[in-house]
Amino acid sequence: MSEGPIHSYHAVAPHPQRPEVLAVKRGDGWQLPGLETPEFIDWNVADWNAAMSEAAGIKLGTLRRLRADYNRETKVEQGVFLMETLSPSESVSAGARWVNPMAVALTPFVQSALELWLAEVKAGQTPEDRSAWTRPGWHAETAAWLGGELQRLGFRLTGEATQRRQWAITSIISQPTDQGLIFAKHTHPLFTPEARVVEKLASHYPNHLPAVALADSDRGALVMRDFDAGLLYDSPRLEDWEAALRTHARIQQDNAARVQEFLDMGCWDRRPDKLAELIDPLLADTGPMNMGQPRGITPPELERLRGLAARLKELCRALADSPIPVSLNNGDFHAKNIAIKDGNPLFFDWSDAQITHPFFDLMALFEDMPGELAGAPNLRQHVTEAYLDEWKSFGSPEGLRGAFALARPLAMANLAVSYQRIYNHVEPAARQELIGGQAIWLRQLLAWSEESSAQS
Numbered sequence: 001m002s003e004g005p006i007h008s009y010h011a012v013a014p015h016p017q018r019p020e021v022l023a024v025k026r027g028d029g030w031q032l033p034g035l036e037t038p039e040f041i042d043w044n045v046a047d048w049n050a051a052m053s054e055a056a057g058i059k060l061g062t063l064r065r066l067r068a069d070y071n072r073e074t075k076v077e078q079g080v081f082l083m084e085t086l087s088p089s090e091s092v093s094a095g096a097r098w099v100n101p102m103a104v105a106l107t108p109f110v111q112s113a114l115e116l117w118l119a120e121v122k123a124g125q126t127p128e129d130r131s132a133w134t135r136p137g138w139h140a141e142t143a144a145w146l147g148g149e150l151q152r153l154g155f156r157l158t159g160e161a162t163q164r165r166q167w168a169i170t171s172i173i174s175q176p177t178d179q180g181l182i183f184a185k186h187t188h189p190l191f192t193p194e195a196r197v198v199e200k201l202a203s204h205y206p207n208h209l210p211a212v213a214l215a216d217s218d219r220g221a222l223v224m225r226d227f228d229a230g231l232l233y234d235s236p237r238l239e240d241w242e243a244a245l246r247t248h249a250r251i252q253q254d255n256a257a258r259v260q261e262f263l264d265m266g267c268w269d270r271r272p273d274k275l276a277e278l279i280d281p282l283l284a285d286t287g288p289m290n291m292g293q294p295r296g297i298t299p300p301e302l303e304r305l306r307g308l309a310a311r312l313k314e315l316c317r318a319l320a321d322s323p324i325p326v327s328l329n330n331g332d333f334h335a336k337n338i339a340i341k342d343g344n345p346l347f348f349d350w351s352d353a354q355i356t357h358p359f360f361d362l363m364a365l366f367e368d369m370p371g372e373l374a375g376a377p378n379l380r381q382h383v384t385e386a387y388l389d390e391w392k393s394f395g396s397p398e399g400l401r402g403a404f405a406l407a408r409p410l411a412m413a414n415l416a417v418s419y420q421r422i423y424n425h426v427e428p429a430a431r432q433e434l435i436g437g438q439a440i441w442l443r444q445l446l447a448w449s450e451e452s453s454a455q456s
Helices: 046-056 108-123 138-152 194-204 238-265 272-284 299-306 309-320 358-367 379-389 397-425 428-434 437-455
Strands: 007-012 021-026 029-031 034-037 060-071 076-085 096-099 162-167 170-177 180-187 212-216 221-225 327-329 338-341 344-347 354-356
Touching: 007 108, 021 046, 034 046, 046 060, 046 076, 046 162, 060 108, 060 162, 060 428, 076 108, 138 170, 138 180, 138 221, 180 194, 194 212, 194 221, 194 238, 238 327, 238 338, 238 344, 238 354, 238 358, 238 379, 272 299, 272 309, 272 397, 299 437, 309 397, 327 358, 358 379, 358 397, 379 397, 397 428, 397 437
Parallel strands: 007 076
Antiparallel strands: 007 034, 021 029, 021 096, 060 076, 162 170, 170 180, 180 221, 212 221, 327 354, 338 344
């Protein structure tokens, strides 16, 4: 048995026509389908969908989270997902049935989530800013669209489309074909340029971007072939980490000449002078900080952060004067967004693509890299030196380290701005999925401030 925390998740799966929900037999009564597991169920929903479909005897897909709660002390998460039936038949297994929502046994947490959903159903109104893929019927319509487009391109479908990832800003479904697995990624209108950006980059760097089958910016859809590769996050090979950083630096240098082209596509403008203009609005907007909630920023922290505003804007001005050119940044440069295929790094997630100082991208990578690998007792320092070495034509080693030191706190602020923008563009009910996200980077800013004060 697992010695760690056990998380609890439940599914609200409405009947397609009647005011009933799916229930499964538990002891002497009926309960909502659910799962207790040591694994978090976040946005990667394929296994969750499979487990709920097996329990019900009918194919189910995830629409959105109705409610989520994380206890910082026990490290236990509870979640309730709204699902939809994807089968043509409403027949369920012997251990399941359709029941009145009030006839199932519920904990207070699950009861509150169910009541929120029932109130929305009764009101008959759907928030205008709700993502398309969290609405009933979208999966079936999109699977049909994807199948038709792939057949038009010469693919033969060999199975059903499967939901892979689902949350407020992204949906990914896969479609098996005679030419391998195809992935279709749909993104929030906030990120619509991703399809154009990836298509453009793939034309220049085919060994380092996914093979694009179709880019439809009107739908916000990017359709890619399966690259069948492991993640950098899981690689124990120092040379893989070095290759990823050096390759990324070369791509950034190459794209410095295409800045206006990417801005015209709609990429976020986070050049240092523009970022300076965003510092005060960032620190004035307490909504994304989740104050008063678990993992949120506290009032004393907010006061300290606001005290950094003038210093951050001064750093923006200093960085703007550095010889390093602004370029296209990934904006979400995590090791889980980088694959390694045949020794080559492959960068596959560009939803946060932006124009800014290139050194900003390293901060996200630092967040989930191991502390050390064989040959590099300090992996962060090792890959930073490898990355900066690719910029040696732009300055001395001391000058590059100085620019990196300037960029470090501004990269934290920039990531906090990205969270702010996402938080303010999704429907209020979906913001629970972002709780604590911005606070991570704001607290790192505070840690940097303490560190730099101690050194001065």
